[in-house]
Amino acid sequence: MFQDSSTRLIALIAILVIAAGTAVGCYRQPVSARAADAAGFQKLVGGLGFGSSVELSTCAVQFDPRLGVTCNAHTGPIPAGSLLCPGCGRFLFSFYPWSFENLTGSSATRHVPAP
Amino acid sequence: MSPLLSIARTGSAAILLSPLRSAVTVLAVIAVLVPYLVGIGLVEGLRQEARIAIGAGTPAGEELLPDLYVAANQFGRRVPIPVNLAEPIGKFDGVTRVVPRIVGRITLGKENVEAVLVGMPREELHRQGSTIQQLTRLVDGELPGSRHGEGPQLVIGSGLARKLNLEVGAVLPPIFRSGGGEKTPRVTGIFQSDISLWQSRMILTTFESAADIFGQQELATDLLVFCRHGQPEAIRLRILQSIPGPSTERATSLQPSVTSRADLESLLPAGLGHREGVFNLLFVVAFAVGILVILVTSGFGLSGRRREIGILKATGWQTDEILVRSLAESVLLGLASAAIAILVALVWLEWLNGFWIAGIFLAGVETQPAFQVPYVLAAQPAALAALVACLLVTTGSAYSTWRAAVTSPAEAMR
Numbered sequence: 057m058f059q060d061s062s063t064r065l066i067a068l069i070a071i072l073v074i075a076a077g078t079a080v081g082c083y084r085q086p087v088s089a090r091a092a093d094a095a096g097f098q099k100l101v102g103g104l105g106f107g108s109s110v111e112l113s114t115c116a117v118q119f120d121p122r123l124g125v126t127c128n129a130h131t132g133p134i135p136a137g138s139l140l141c142p143g144c145g146r147f148l149f150s151f152y153p154w155s156f157e158n159l160t161g162s163s164a165t166r167h168v169p170a171p
Numbered sequence: 172m173s174p175l176l177s178i179a180r181t182g183s184a185a186i187l188l189s190p191l192r193s194a195v196t197v198l199a200v201i202a203v204l205v206p207y208l209v210g211i212g213l214v215e216g217l218r219q220e221a222r223i224a225i226g227a228g229t230p231a232g233e234e235l236l237p238d239l240y241v242a243a244n245q246f247g248r249r250v251p252i253p254v255n256l257a258e259p260i261g262k263f264d265g266v267t268r269v270v271p272r273i274v275g276r277i278t279l280g281k282e283n284v285e286a287v288l289v290g291m292p293r294e295e296l297h298r299q300g301s302t303i304q305q306l307t308r309l310v311d312g313e314l315p316g317s318r319h320g321e322g323p324q325l326v327i328g329s330g331l332a333r334k335l336n337l338e339v340g341a342v343l344p345p346i347f348r349s350g351g352g353e354k355t356p357r358v359t360g361i362f363q364s365d366i367s368l369w370q371s372r373m374i375l376t377t378f379e380s381a382a383d384i385f386g387q388q389e390l391a392t393d394l395l396v397f398c399r400h401g402q403p404e405a406i407r408l409r410i411l412q413s414i415p416g417p418s419t420e421r422a423t424s425l426q427p428s429v430t431s432r433a434d435l436e437s438l439l440p441a442g443l444g445h446r447e448g449v450f451n452l453l454f455v456v457a458f459a460v461g462i463l464v465i466l467v468t469s470g471f472g473l474s475g476r477r478r479e480i481g482i483l484k485a486t487g488w489q490t491d492e493i494l495v496r497s498l499a500e501s502v503l504l505g506l507a508s509a510a511i512a513i514l515v516a517l518v519w520l521e522w523l524n525g526f527w528i529a530g531i532f533l534a535g536v537e538t539q540p541a542f543q544v545p546y547v548l549a550a551q552p553a554a555l556a557a558l559v560a561c562l563l564v565t566t567g568s569a570y571s572t573w574r575a576a577v578t579s580p581a582e583a584m585r
Binding site: 063066076079080084086091099107112119124 | 507510
């Protein structure tokens with residue numbers, strides 16, 4: 057079928073590309089059964105978990121922003137301390153600590169009324 | 172076959188002429204692309220899980236997750252909220268029910284394993300448990316039902332179960348001492364490992380037991396408010412205006428904070444996307460280094476390659492034809508590298524379950540994750556990886572090929 061080695065190589069690369077394309081096609085969506093189970097789990101715990109942390113020792117905000125408005129290091133004694141926070145700084149997929157500026161709705165209302 | 176296609180086809184022959192150089196080039200590109208694809212896959216999976224965790228896309232009128240989360244602040248920080256505030260909030264028009272919840276940090280065992288203790292009211296747990304069609308798909312065992320003063324019943328996460336070597340029915344050493352003496356917690360269930368990453372270090376118990384464990388009666392971490400469709404915004408304003416009321420003495424110094432689903436949804440593009448940008452930026456640097464690596468690897472068999480180009484020139488090949496041949500070779504190598512990188516990334520995430528690398532990107536995750544790592548291998552980053560691979564190889568080898576191609580055949584063959 058493929059007589060010379062260069063044709064065989066092209067065929068091999070084509071097979072690899074097709075395999076990779078098929079893999080992306082199959083795994084581009086999360087499994088629906090898992091999504092249903094995850095929704096059930098969230099119902100049990102009332103919606104908990106959001107960020108890239110699975111526990112609270114590093115930074116509670118990175119576990120779930122519902123548990124804290126900002127990172128503790130952000131309000132600590134070191135200026136720009138959130139940059140040094142192991143939760144906010146170390147993990148590339150942690151999200152930016154929540155601040156009132158990030159809020160869109162009326163949660164953005166500050167506790168001290170503006171004049 | 173057109174002459175250009177014939178020349179391009181010789182590019183595949185060129186790959187086989189210097190197999191060591193080709194192999195090193197492919198490995199260098201794979202080394203750069205695989206962590207990129209795995210990382211992007213993880214962040215997309217995390218984004219999907221986060222959407223489920225905040226109830227984004229829930230059909231209107233279907234009560235799955237709370238619409239509002241009411242918490243208290245003092246001195247600009249989160250503090251526990253009195254449970255008795257649930258009563259006035261529950262009377263607001265449009266509120267269907269208010270559920271107090273405790274979420275706290277505890278450590279277990281001699282190794283002080285970190286865990287997140289979640290306390291939900293017993294009735295609420297069983298109410299929600301009864302609405303879930305196949306509870307066994309979520310929990311291996313039973314939901315907790317312990318009352319105030321009884322030994323706590325716990326459902327623990329799969330990560331904790333593995334780390335502490337616990338099974339259903341196991342008892343834990345007393346982790347608190349209440350007024351009634353030591354209480355021995357008992358494991359009534361273990362979360363299934365494939366439902367969510369956040370269950371891994373979680374301990375679910377009743378609100379009453381969680382209050383006993385933390386020794387904080389009549390206090391909650393937050394109040395979960397379920398509202399009728401279209402009402403959450405109005406109820407939020409009402410909570411902010413009227414809580415704490417004049418009758419709640421304990422709460423007068425507290426400032427309520429209300430988080431809605433829209434607030435959390437707004438964090439998804441701005442939040443995870445922000446760090447994803449940092450991730451992409453780092454990989455731009457990695458790709459730049461990759462070009463240099465390919466430049467260096469082009470040196471593998473360089474003398475042979477120069478001779479080969481010299482012979483081609485001597486037999487009548489033009490410089491542009493040699494460059495087309497080199498381009499075809501680079502594109503084929505790039506495509507092969509990208510395809511292998513995608514398949515390796517898939518194997519790493521699906522079959523190896525993100526072994527080691529999940530712990531790099533996710534905090535608190537062991538080398539071998541105790542949960543099914545969430546990931547989505549999207550088409551866009553895969554296509555970007557293929558493009559970058561082709562560009563990387565082409566950029567890395569173009570200069571050395573051009574240098575050899577513009578040299579006289581006699582000089583090149585020397």
